[in-house]
Amino acid sequence: MAHDDDFESFVLGIEPGLRRALTGNLAPEAVADALAEAFAYAWEHRERVMAMENPTGYLFRVAQSKARTRRHGWLPWPADAQLPEIEPVLPSALRELSPQQAHAVWLVHACGWSYAETAVALDTSASTVGTHVARALAHLRDRLGAVSHG
Amino acid sequence: MGDVEQQLRQMADHRAAQVQPYEPPRAVVVALPVWRRSRALAAMAACFVVLAVAGGWAGWSALEDDGRATGVTPTTGAAPTTGVAPTTANLATTSAPPTTTAPVACTRTGSTARQQGAGTLSTPPRPSVLANVQVQASHCVDEVSFAFLFGTPDWTVEYQPGPFSNNPKGDAVRVAGRAFLVVRMTHAAGADLTAANPQRVYTGPLAIRPDGPSGVAEAVQTEDFEAQIVWVLGLDSQRDFSVETRGGRLVVVIQAVAARARSAMTCISSADHVGVTVPNGWFVELSDGFRCRQFGPGPFEVTRVGDDVVPPVLLVPRSTSWSGRRPDSSLRSIGGVATTIEGRRTMIYTGEYGVSLYPSGSQFVAYEIEWPDGILALSAVGLGGAVPDATRVGLDAIAASARYVP
Numbered sequence: 001m002a003h004d005d006d007f008e009s010f011v012l013g014i015e016p017g018l019r020r021a022l023t024g025n026l027a028p029e030a031v032a033d034a035l036a037e038a039f040a041y042a043w044e045h046r047e048r049v050m051a052m053e054n055p056t057g058y059l060f061r062v063a064q065s066k067a068r069t070r071r072h073g074w075l076p077w078p079a080d081a082q083l084p085e086i087e088p089v090l091p092s093a094l095r096e097l098s099p100q101q102a103h104a105v106w107l108v109h110a111c112g113w114s115y116a117e118t119a120v121a122l123d124t125s126a127s128t129v130g131t132h133v134a135r136a137l138a139h140l141r142d143r144l145g146a147v148s149h150g
Numbered sequence: 151m152g153d154v155e156q157q158l159r160q161m162a163d164h165r166a167a168q169v170q171p172y173e174p175p176r177a178v179v180v181a182l183p184v185w186r187r188s189r190a191l192a193a194m195a196a197c198f199v200v201l202a203v204a205g206g207w208a209g210w211s212a213l214e215d216d217g218r219a220t221g222v223t224p225t226t227g228a229a230p231t232t233g234v235a236p237t238t239a240n241l242a243t244t245s246a247p248p249t250t251t252a253p254v255a256c257t258r259t260g261s262t263a264r265q266q267g268a269g270t271l272s273t274p275p276r277p278s279v280l281a282n283v284q285v286q287a288s289h290c291v292d293e294v295s296f297a298f299l300f301g302t303p304d305w306t307v308e309y310q311p312g313p314f315s316n317n318p319k320g321d322a323v324r325v326a327g328r329a330f331l332v333v334r335m336t337h338a339a340g341a342d343l344t345a346a347n348p349q350r351v352y353t354g355p356l357a358i359r360p361d362g363p364s365g366v367a368e369a370v371q372t373e374d375f376e377a378q379i380v381w382v383l384g385l386d387s388q389r390d391f392s393v394e395t396r397g398g399r400l401v402v403v404i405q406a407v408a409a410r411a412r413s414a415m416t417c418i419s420s421a422d423h424v425g426v427t428v429p430n431g432w433f434v435e436l437s438d439g440f441r442c443r444q445f446g447p448g449p450f451e452v453t454r455v456g457d458d459v460v461p462p463v464l465l466v467p468r469s470t471s472w473s474g475r476r477p478d479s480s481l482r483s484i485g486g487v488a489t490t491i492e493g494r495r496t497m498i499y500t501g502e503y504g505v506s507l508y509p510s511g512s513q514f515v516a517y518e519i520e521w522p523d524g525i526l527a528l529s530a531v532g533l534g535g536a537v538p539d540a541t542r543v544g545l546d547a548i549a550a551s552a553r554y555v556p
């Protein structure tokens with residue numbers, strides 16, 4: 001049985017990445033609740049979850065399921081508009097993506113997850129993640145009028 | 151402003167900073183296993199904890215004992231048979247049109263008889279939820295794929311004569327085509343009805359009319375009722391078909407007519423004013439939003455799993471002016487110049503990604519074609535290395551064949 005200290009270390013280790021990931025399609029006020037749900041589940045099943053190769057991706061799915069927004073797309077936040085370094089059209093372009101594409105490009109690009117980690121989180125294959133990301137990027141670049149491919 | 155990737159990272163930084171970090175309430179956590187003996191006690195615990203931790207620890211009552219909703223191991227799709235590699239000439243050395251008229255060897259499978267099968271849904275009665283519908287075509291087959299969450303449903307596919315009606319409304323539904331394949335999926339729904347707030351998951355069109363090189367004239371949903379979904383596929387003629395389950399997808403594979411396999415396959419996007427010739431054996435996506443914009447040597451949604459996955463080739467018109475195009479020497483180098491069959495100038499860039507979503511060492515090839523309204527950009531990436539030769543040859547062919555469609 002995992003010791004309490006071990007579980008606390010486990011939570012502190014993966015919390016930042018999970019919190020960042022959940023901001024993609026949850027409202028600001030819902031992220032904290034989703035985190036609490038995910039870690040409550042993790043405690044309940046801590047032996048199995050802590051032994052996982054990618055517990056963050058798994059708990060991302062748990063949080064999505066508990067939040068009942070698993071397949072919803074990217075959610076704009078009011079504060080996004082306050083960022084001077086963000087193209088004004090980017091939020092609307094993200095909103096136009098399919099839920100799968102939005103999840104994939106957010107986890108891979110915004111959160112730095114690998115294809116394999118994202119595949120676990122989205123319950124799909126790494127190759128499908130690649131396809132979703134490629135499509136999402138093509139759309140975003142198109143909308144932003146980006147020229148650079150590199 | 152930075153590139154798309156950089157902007158996404160900045161947005162995530164900003165968002166994550168707005169949310170209070172979660173801190174495990176140790177005393178509560180230790181007590182949790184005792185309380186979780188029953189859902190009623192768990193609900194009481196949730197109320198208590200919400201009060202005690204001031205909102206940071208809510209919703210235990212929603213926990214499920216078996217974790218069924220999230221306990222599914224990611225599945226991988228079966229490797230499809232990929233088409234014959236294209237045999238086109240190098241764009242950089244010639245402006246001749248690609249040699250896409252060579253015969254393609256099509257393996258013929260399927261029949262016109264009624265077919266049915268059991269799905270992979272493991273925990274009935276929870277229905278499969280339709281997530282996406284996609285139409286794509288190659289020289290040999292048309293494919294209509296239905297992507298599902300929670301496993302694939304039971305299915306029956308058969309030819310039926312019209313007319314068709316919408317169930318349960320009863321309104322007449324017109325479907326383009328001369329022969330009609332009816333795809334009936336049971337234990338399936340368009341919305342996740344087990345959610346507290348059921349919402350439609352598949353939000354795409356309920357009638358898809360590919361205007362590309364497809365034998366599918368139209369695909370129309372005629373029913374999503376009482377855990378049954380029905381789509382009618384209108385075809386140009388009655389042709390052999392087979393049904394495959396690939397991961398979470400049910401794919402209806404319809405044999406192309408023989409003549410199409412021996413002729414060049416052209417894809418025209420009227421909206422983009424672009425027409426290209428699809429390399430022999432390659433697939434082209436005809437679904438909304440990506441119509442004639444994505445090409446690949448195999449079906450896109452179900453590509454081979456592993457490091458050798460070949461992402462599709464992307465074709466995107468952009469409003470950027472051709473004049474003044476200069477490669478960014480820190481990221482890319484000129485891989486060559488060429489002309490299309492219309493004599494349009496083309497700049498070819500090659501390079502390697504720095505920090506990006508792709509694995510370290512991933513290289514890209516990008517074509518920028520002088521276009522009346524800007525440039526036509528065409529690109530592909532090699533995951534973890536160079537763009538595969540077969541993809542590069544196909545890329546050359548597509549670029550060379552690009553022509554403006556008024």
